Amino acid sequence: MPSGGGGAYGNGNGGGPGNGGRSHRRGDGGQGGGEGRRAGRTARRSRRKRALVWTAGVLSFLILGTAGAGYLYYEHLNSKLKKEDLNLGSKDMADHKPNSAGQTPLNILLIGSDARDNKANQKLGGGRDTFGAAPLADVQMLIHISADRSNISVLSMPRDTMLEIPECKDKKKNKVYPASKFAQTNESLGRGGPGCTVATWYNLTGIPIDHFMMIDFAGVVSMADAIGGVPVCVEQNIHSRTRDGKGSGLKLRKGTTSIKGEDALKWLRTRYGFGDGTDLYRARAQQMYMTSMVRELRKNAKLTDPNKLRKLAEAAIDSLTVSDTINSVKKLLDIGNDLKKVPASRITTTTMPNVYSERRAGKVEPKAGEAEDVFRMIREDIPLDGKGSAAKPLKPKPKTAPVSKDPAAAPGEIRVRVQNGTDGGGLAPARGRAGEVSAALAAKGFTQASATTVRNPMATTLIRYASDDLEGDAQAVAKALGIPLTAVRKAPDGPAGITLTVGADWRQGNVFPKPKPKSNKLPTSANALAGDDDKACMPVQAGFGW
Template sequence: MLRGIAISLAVLILGTAGAGYLYYLHLNGNIKKGQRNSGESGVKKADANADGQTPLNILLIGSDSRNSAANLKLGGHKESVGSKPLADVQMLIHLSADRKSASVVSIPRDTRVDIPKCTDPDTGEKYPAKNTVINESLGRGGPGCTLATWQNLTGVYIDHWMMIDFAGVVKMADAVGGVDVCVKQNVWDRPLPRVSGGSGLKMKAGTRKVKGEQALQWLRTRHAFYSDLGRAKAQHMYMNSMIRTLKSQNGFTDVGRLTDLAEAATKSLKVSEEIGTVKKLYDLGAQLKTVPTSRFTMTTMPTVQDPLDDDHLVAAPADADKVWAMVRDDVSFDKGGKDGKSGSASGSPGPTATATGPAATPAGTLAVTVVNGTGGEGVAAVGQRATAVAGVLQGKGFTRALASATPDPQTRTLVTYAKSSGAQGKADALSVAAALGVPSGQVRASADVTALTLTVGADWRSGAAYPKQSAPKAGDLPESADAVHGADTGDCMDVYKPYRF
């Protein structure tokens, strides 16, 4: 219920705030800092393009911490004081290498993921890897653990993180002076007889300006907007509206407004230590400020219902992969950018790709279990598919490759290695993937397997080599990403009927 949204504003604001040296020191003193990465993650930074430019990725985190009087007053119960905070809002801002477009991807808080082994940099407490909902990552090693979780899930190297809490959102919203939002029907997000909680948002239909605590209520509203997915869309609308508001009001050159915003931002934010000065934030803001409003695109990672828990979500295999491939390949979410390079989608470094590591075990001594996963969802499995692919591997020198008699339906092909085998297991898995043309982004570590396993999915029903993936095209987002564009001024939220008045 945290508003990571205010964070991106802070970056934009600080990019133009000018002050004397003493004021500069004052603002620096406001900023709280933390370790960039506190978890196990080996994703490398993207290579530079032909002009020597690299993308910039910033993770925005909204903490639900109630461990202050101000935060407790704005939401939650006294019983929650002292508990570990949850990262209830998480968004990745991707600034293109040419600095001409920006993409934002949210992940709903109740999405089940693999959280890696993390160490809290403040207390030294160590947390083992855990498969659970992503918002728990913040309490298992701080923002640096959330960053590591994202990197492992997406294969995207994240340069920095920024975090804000309830009270910080209110300060930022007040400093902005109000942002226009819209609902199609009167809304009152309140407790109902069988549904507890609610943000308290109450407003009449149409476009209204919200600020301060009401802005926080808008950003926290979930039930009235149907779900966490609806809430994410409302957040994206707010972010786009905020950017448009600042530009229309000359908010980037008004010294008085900038001073207020700079004070609010530096007092509200906690950032990764490598950007923990006004000068560093200025540099970031100068880059973000160049992106036209029309080329900001807000999305949510496509998800499906978690088969293990109806109240949770998991990444939608094909659509989520496409979104992250576009981010990794620096393909713009709007149609104004360039398409990906031919073949780049299949060759993109995935979540397990690292810059260095041990050499792979010789193919002739490496045991590989091949599983037939070509069936599922009303489609019959291809007979003897595991045997056929095992034969292909044997012909490439993996003489110990054997077909499993147990099917395991999967929508896409995966190479999985035992998490306990570490860097050596990864190197071995990547060698199998390379031999068959399987993208490195489809190599995974798992605590559920003991042997190197190739699962031939429904995306590879025939042929000796994995089908080459088409290059991603600019603006070719899956519909399930629920994109909201910066120039869309007519967007309005639909209100779930029980929360209308």
């Protein structure tokens, strides 16, 4: 890059040929001439700084920082920006609900890919047997920037989470991947690309996602090197290596160490050696790295150096794949400006509340109730740090349903088929629910209620009736069990008669549970970490010290 302020980047105001630079010399040899020269140099430096330096938020699961470049370099970065479709699922995402000030939040899904699709990634990722295999989304973090830009919430999903992956279409290959009712979340990336991971998140959480950013192994190393190191802490000496050769190879002394390059990648990939050796502690370590990086970038004066900034920008762009909703580096700049407004003390990282799976050993599933509580808080733009936003979200009006004018028959004359749909929330089905609920109906006089073996997974309990003359009967069934009338719906294309599907929201008991008062307090199972907590340290698993 030229060192002068004119030429390709400036506007001809420097002292080079053809720009009238000599006119700045006053020719009197006195103080005024010196001041003029100094003023000219100051002005040129100011213009040069404006021309050469722009601030961009380059955000991935690793990076929140700035990058410096001139106009041509900006165009160079623009040409290298890799883009893919935001959403490969068949379900359109809902629009954001604005708050009372008309502001809307911003949600970005950060994806760390384990792709071994080139020599650099193969060298860093190892695993020769996986060269050329479908990539896995081994790191997934949702970053929620509040509508008023006062706080940021980061939600991690462990890569071992078992859930439903919806149907996804690979538009490049014109291939459709059928839905999978019970699959590991990191497999979503191999079903057409990051747009399927976005669709999977939306299918589970209902949180509309505006953008995604994806980074690979080589990107982790190059960006960590460009930053110059990130401080991390372990409670004891650690060496992540098992007797049979498993582990990341991370080797650190007790206390705080600044890591970069391959050590940074090892930290982010370490499972054996942290906590209890599960993926949950790996996610925790990734959160610590991210928050530490944010603090480091904000205080690191070296990042005002244009050469340093250019290296960071180059590393970021080379390693990133973004959604087509980020159509230019200017969009990254806009996102970065939003991120910069939030102090570290208002950044909260969490892990999706989860439980160990009863269906797949060593895997986890979303924790019923508490996972949805976190999803709801993000959907409703409620700060996870409990401090509240300046502009409150609008409260939706409670849903009600009119009482049917169709008179209900006597309970003993109403036929009801009961289905078990308790696995609709992604959890294992609660066994025997159809029989339990049909028995509860019989006890209330609905002697023609019968359980079916048909499974129909639903997140919420639903009563469907086939024709208008059954509306009153269907509502009578709902009233008998305490089910809200909003769950009673006409379904002329559905099964004949009345069908009650017991959803994931009613896994036990003979009376439909009353809705719990909504809490704006983050569950302890979310394992929150504040962005300004520089004392956090990773626990070391027994047997991995040295």
